[in-house]
Amino acid sequence: MGSLSLSGICRHQFSPLIMLDFNQSNHRIEKAGFVRKPEKGGLTITQVASPLRRPVIVPSLDNETVDRRDPNHVAWTSVRQERWEGELVVQGEIPLWLKGTYLRNGPGLWHIEDYNFRHLFDGYATLVKLQFENGRLIAGHRQVESEAYKAARKNKKVCFREFSEVPKSENFMAYVGDIAKLFSGASLTDNANTGVVKLGDGRVVCLTETQKGSLVIDPNSLETLGRLEYSDSLGGLIHSAHPIVTDAEFLTLLPDLVNPGYLVVRMEPGTNERKVIGRVNCRNGPAPGWVHSFPVTEHYVVVPEMPLRYCAQNLLRAEPTPLYKFEWHPESKAFLHVMCKASGKIVASVEVPLFVTFHFINAYEEEDEDGRVTAIIADCCEHNADATILDQLRLQNLRSFNGKDDLLPDARVGRFTIPLDGSPYGKLESALEPDEHGRGMDMCSINPTKLGKKYRYAYACGAQRPCHFPNTLTKLDLVKKKAKNWHEAGAVPSEPFFVARPGATEEDDGVAISLISEKNGNGYALLLDGSTFEEIARAKLPYGLPYGLHGCWVPKE
Ligand SMILES: CC(=O)/C=C/C=C(C)/C=C/C1=C(C)CCCC1(C)C
Ligand SMILES: CC(/C=C/C=O)=C\C=C\C=O
Ligand SMILES: [Fe+2]
Numbered sequence: 001m002g003s004l005s006l007s008g009i010c011r012h013q014f015s016p017l018i019m020l021d022f023n024q025s026n027h028r029i030e031k032a033g034f035v036r037k038p039e040k041g042g043l044t045i046t047q048v049a050s051p052l053r054r055p056v057i058v059p060s061l062d063n064e065t066v067d068r069r070d071p072n073h074v075a076w077t078s079v080r081q082e083r084w085e086g087e088l089v090v091q092g093e094i095p096l097w098l099k100g101t102y103l104r105n106g107p108g109l110w111h112i113e114d115y116n117f118r119h120l121f122d123g124y125a126t127l128v129k130l131q132f133e134n135g136r137l138i139a140g141h142r143q144v145e146s147e148a149y150k151a152a153r154k155n156k157k158v159c160f161r162e163f164s165e166v167p168k169s170e171n172f173m174a175y176v177g178d179i180a181k182l183f184s185g186a187s188l189t190d191n192a193n194t195g196v197v198k199l200g201d202g203r204v205v206c207l208t209e210t211q212k213g214s215l216v217i218d219p220n221s222l223e224t225l226g227r228l229e230y231s232d233s234l235g236g237l238i239h240s241a242h243p244i245v246t247d248a249e250f251l252t253l254l255p256d257l258v259n260p261g262y263l264v265v266r267m268e269p270g271t272n273e274r275k276v277i278g279r280v281n282c283r284n285g286p287a288p289g290w291v292h293s294f295p296v297t298e299h300y301v302v303v304p305e306m307p308l309r310y311c312a313q314n315l316l317r318a319e320p321t322p323l324y325k326f327e328w329h330p331e332s333k334a335f336l337h338v339m340c341k342a343s344g345k346i347v348a349s350v351e352v353p354l355f356v357t358f359h360f361i362n363a364y365e366e367e368d369e370d371g372r373v374t375a376i377i378a379d380c381c382e383h384n385a386d387a388t389i390l391d392q393l394r395l396q397n398l399r400s401f402n403g404k405d406d407l408l409p410d411a412r413v414g415r416f417t418i419p420l421d422g423s424p425y426g427k428l429e430s431a432l433e434p435d436e437h438g439r440g441m442d443m444c445s446i447n448p449t450k451l452g453k454k455y456r457y458a459y460a461c462g463a464q465r466p467c468h469f470p471n472t473l474t475k476l477d478l479v480k481k482k483a484k485n486w487h488e489a490g491a492v493p494s495e496p497f498f499v500a501r502p503g504a505t506e507e508d509d510g511v512a513i514s515l516i517s518e519k520n521g522n523g524y525a526l527l528l529d530g531s532t533f534e535e536i537a538r539a540k541l542p543y544g545l546p547y548g549l550h551g552c553w554v555p556k557e
Pocket of ligand 1: 107120121161162163188189193194208209210238241315325
C-alpha cells in the first residue's frame with residue numbers, strides 16, 4: 001500500500017495507522033462503503049462487497065430508481081470503516097499555541113448487517129481525534145469497543161438495549177428472562193456514544209446515560225482500555241451523560257427511579273469512588289425528570305426536574321413510543337433545585353415554567369452590592385417546552401431532508417433565574433432574540449475557565465432555515481444579545497468546541513473546533529477564531545464522517 005498522499009499534495013509523511021493512498025481511495029473507500037438498497041416500505045443501508053465507481057441504479061419495489069451509491073447525507077450514514085488515522089493537509093494557519101488532542105464522540109454506526117437502527121442516539125460509538133502540534137494536524141477515528149458493539153458484531157444482531165433498540169426475545173420464556181435482565185441492568189447497553197471527558201487524573205472516559213457505559217480509552221490510539229468500574233455501592237443503573245468534570249472533581253447526578261429523586265455525587269481524581277453530596281426528592285410526578293445534563297455554579301449544583309420524565313412502562317416496552325423511555329407530564333410541572341456543594345443542603349427549590357432541554361450551557365451566582373448571593377442564573381438550550389425534538393432525531397427524519405421543508409422545531413437560549421430568598425417561583429426567559437441564531441439552538445460549549453461563573457460568550461449550533469437539523473455554528477454574545485453565525489450550504493457541523501489560548505485574558509481568546517459533514521459526502525475539520533468567529537484553518541478528511549455529539553480537549557503536557 002502506498003504512503004499517505006492527499007492527491008499528491010500532502011506536506012509531511014508519517015506512518016498512518018491504516019495507510020490509504022487517496023489517489024486510489026475511491027476504490028478502497030467505496031469497497032468498504034455503505035450504500036442503500038431498496039427494501040419493503042423504505043430504504044436500508046448495507047455494505048457492498050465490490051467497488052463501485054459509478055452509480056448502480058436499481059429499481060426499488062415501487063419502481064422508482066435509486067442511486068445505490070450514497071444518497072443519504074454522510075452525517076447520517078454509518079462510518080465507512082472501523083478505524084483510520086493519517087495526517088491532514090491544512091488550509092490556513094493552525095495557531096502554534098494549539099497543542100493537544102480534540103476528541104469527539106458520537107453514535108457513528110447505525111446498522112448491523114441488514115438491520116438499520118431507528119434513532120440517532122442508537123448508533124455504536126465512533127471516536128474521532130484531531131491531534132494538533134506545531135501547526136500540523138493528525139486525525140483519526142475508531143469504533144469504541146463496548147460489550148454491546150462487540151456482541152452485535154459477533155452475533156450479527158443487537159444484543160443489548162440501546163436508546164430505542166431492544167434485542168428481540170426468542171420466545172416468551174426468554175422475554176421473561178429479558179425483563180429480569182433489564183432490572184439487574186444486564187441487558188442495558190454500555191455503548192458509550194454520548195461524550196468523552198478527561199478526568200483530573202488524566203484518564204479519558206467515554207460516557208452515555210448508563211453507568212456501565214463509562215469506558216476508559218487511550219486518547220492517542222483511541223483504543224478502548226476497559227470499563228471504569230465505580231467502586232462505591234451507590235447502585236442505580238443510569239446517570240447524567242454530562243458529568244461536570246474539572247481537574248479537581250467529577251460531579252454527576254444519579255436519578256432514583258424507585259423513590260423519585262436524584263443523588264448528587266462527587267468523585268475525586270485518582271479514585272473510582274463516588275461519594276454522596278446530598279439528595280433531592282422530586283417535587284412531583286411519577287418518576288424523576290430526564291437529566292441528560294445539569295449546571296453548577298461556584299458553590300451550588302442545580303438539579304433540574306423536567307416534566308419530560310423517565311417512564312418505567314416505556315422502559316419495559318419492546319417497541320419505541322414517541323418519547324422512547326420518557327413521558328411528557330405537563331401536569332407534574334417543572335422545578336429547579338439548588339444544592340450547596342459543601343453541605344448538601346437544598347437552598348432553593350422553585351417551580352419554573354415548563355421546559356425541555358438536553359443541554360445546560362452554564363450557570364452563575366448573582367450578587368448584590370454587599371456580595372450576598374441573591375439568585376442563580378442558569379442557561380440552557382431550550383426547546384420551547386416541546387419534547388417532539390426527541391422524535392425529530394429519528395434517522396428517517398434526519399435523512400429525509402429535501403432542502404425545502406423547515407422541520408427543525410424552534411429552540412432558544414433559555415435563561416432561568418432562581419431567587420434565593422425563599423420565593424416559590426423561578427423565571428424562564430430567552431437570553432437573546434432566537435432569530436439571532438435562526439431559532440435553532442443546541443450543542444453548546446463555553447470557555448472552561450468560566451464554568452460556574454458569570455460569563456459572556458457561548459458557542460453552539462444554530463439554524464439557517466429551511467432545515468431539519470441545526471446547520472450553523474453560532475457565537476452567542478449574551479451581554480450584547482447578538483449572535484454571529486457561520487454557515488455552509490448543505491453542511492452539518494458538529495458542536496463548536498472552544499479551546500482557550502493558554503495565558504489568555506479575554507473570554508473569547510481561543511479557537512472553536514468543529515467537524516463538518518458535507519452534502520457531497522466529504523468532510524473537514526474547521527477552526528474558527530473564538531473572537532472574530534472567522535475561519536482560520538480547515539483540513540479535509542479522507543472521507544466525510546457521520547455527525548458526532550460531544551468532545552473534550554486533552555492538552556499536550
Ligand atoms: C446519545 C445520547 O445522547 C443518549 C443516549 C441514551 C441512551 C443510550 C439511553 C439509554 C437508556 C436505556 C438503554 C434504558 C434505560 C433508560 C435510558 C437511560 C434512557
Ligand atoms: C443533537 C441534539 C439536538 C439537536 C436539536 O436542535 C441533541 C443531542 C443530544 C445528546 O447529546
Ligand atoms: Fe448531550
